[in-house]
Amino acid sequence: MEMEIMSREFIKPSTPTPPRLRNFPISFIDHITFRYYVPLLFFYNDTKLCDQQSKISHLKSSLSRTLSMYYPFAGRFKDQRSIECNDKGVPFLVANITRTKLSTILENPNEKLLNPLFPDDLQWKMMEWNESILIFQINCFSCGGIVISVCACHKIIDTTTAFNFMNDWSKLNREQELESKSTLASLLPYNLLCAGDTIFSLGNLPNFPEVDFVIEKTIVRKRFVFEASKLKLLKNLVNFNSHVVENPTRVEVVTALIYKCMVSTLGLNFKTTSLQMAVNLRTRMNPPLSNKCVGNLVWILFVINPELHDLEFRIRQGLREFCEVYLKKLGGKEKDLSFICECLKQLTTTVSKSDNNQSLIAFASWCKFPMYEADFGWGKPIWVTTSACPARNAIILMDTRDGDGIEVIVSMEENDMVRFECNVELLQYGSLNPSIV
Structure with a gap:
């Protein structure tokens, strides 16, 4: 170029x-x-x-x-x-x-x-x-x-x-x-x-180190696209096999599939592999915050050692418990400074230590965000994307342009990616780097 x-x-x-x-x-x-x-x-x-x-x-x-x-x-x-x-x-x-x-x-x-x-x-x-x-x-x-x-x-x-x-x-x-x-x-x-x-004031809290991750040169990026028809098949499969999760969301079924395929590729054990999710706090606060709030209105949710058969349930359960317990103490009427202090200490320690931990898979979902609304007078964008985060085992989920499918960007060690991108079950539902046009 x-x-x-x-x-x-x-x-x-x-x-x-x-x-x-x-x-x-x-x-x-x-x-x-x-x-x-x-x-x-x-x-x-x-x-x-x-x-x-x-x-x-x-x-x-x-x-x-x-x-x-x-x-x-x-x-x-x-x-x-x-x-x-x-x-x-x-x-x-x-x-x-x-x-x-x-x-x-x-x-x-x-x-x-x-x-x-x-x-x-x-x-x-x-x-x-x-x-x-x-x-x-x-x-x-x-x-x-x-x-x-x-x-x-x-x-x-x-x-x-x-x-x-x-x-x-x-x-x-x-x-x-x-x-x-x-x-x-x-x-x-x-x-x-x-x-x-205005909600999560730093106030007199002590200084904490910034959360960090190791930039690794051996990390490669691959893009997978799950069309709406394939997501429907995945949802039907979960509905058939699960007795605890009804009507799973697009994000839930894709997260579960990616998690399953990554654990298999990396030779890990489901009982000892944790899942990390970024949670948008704006809509989950009571009352909800304005969508226009600037800054990081995001917290990290850890789903500790979920079994494969109950992953969707554990994600929902974790989000519910987070909203009912954590949010009130972080910024609600029951705001608890000692609790906040302990959370910040644990988060900066846990995430930093996980940089070289193969048994942690990190997800961030951008689905349902207004990604395709930026019309400068030439029409809305035909594609919006990002560059892969150069951190090990990191996944970003985004809507396709029609809003019905999901694009997934996966970052893994190069040797691991060679096996992951050939996973038969993954390719049954997701296409590897298809054309945008």
Whole structure:
């Protein structure tokens, strides 16, 4: 792929952040979250409705206004407890790609073709404290296609926050020609920015180490797609075999299948292999939090040594117990600081120690998130994806574009992946890296 970086600049908020908002405290969940850049790619078909220079100009202008809404993201971390909202801005790169068509990538979406689309090879790299929280690269293809890539620091931006940002940016980009600048400025809700600190305040809690994981060069990424018809077969199979789980969800049946195939591939024992799941807290709090809450509103649920036959049940049971017991003490009316302290201590110890633990399989589901809503005026994206997390035995689940299927990105040791991708039961339901077009 021949690529030329045409421009590189910093985009700053269109309206300066007021002095009263210059210090942005983060939550105790953000406090322990790692500083790696999480990468996202948004693919758009032929966008020759207007010239490239005009599109880029509109993107920069609308991004500037979006940063006024999400003002902490244009700042820099002061320390592990807060962000200085100093309006330094975010890097914005524009790249031209001449000899490779967008369709070539979509026909065979592999790491060799995807990785150059990210800015400065920052995907899953550790952010230094004085570096930008967000970085963008606009990849312009001669065929008219565009790929918008973003690397977002996970310490303050979870998946929900990232997609909310992209959707708000795209909305401003669509509407900016119809609205005056003064009208747009009046819509910026400085005092309404809802942050995780309002519920999960770090307050006087002591400092804890950040959760970390080992970046391994021998990790490889594979993408599997489960179409709606195959998911229906999986659900029917679970309904037939299970006496405790009725109407399993898409995520439950795919998680169970991937877990089963990984345990088999790795030669592990179901009785001694744990499952780790990221849980979105917004909808599970009582009352529910706003979906617009920024930060990491996520907690880690451990399903300890589930038996294969009751995995779906154990996942549901674990989520129910988590909501009924943990959430109340973490941020509800029964908030318990000593309990929070012990949880943070255990989580930072358990996850860090699990880096080289083959008997832990980690899942994160992005299903039902608004991944495909970012319409910048060229239509909704034809594909949204990420680069594989370079951690051992990590799995990300995402909706397909139609919302009925599931795409799964699996990260494993190269030698293990050779066996995993040939698993007969896995391939009975999932297709290995099918074309997007």
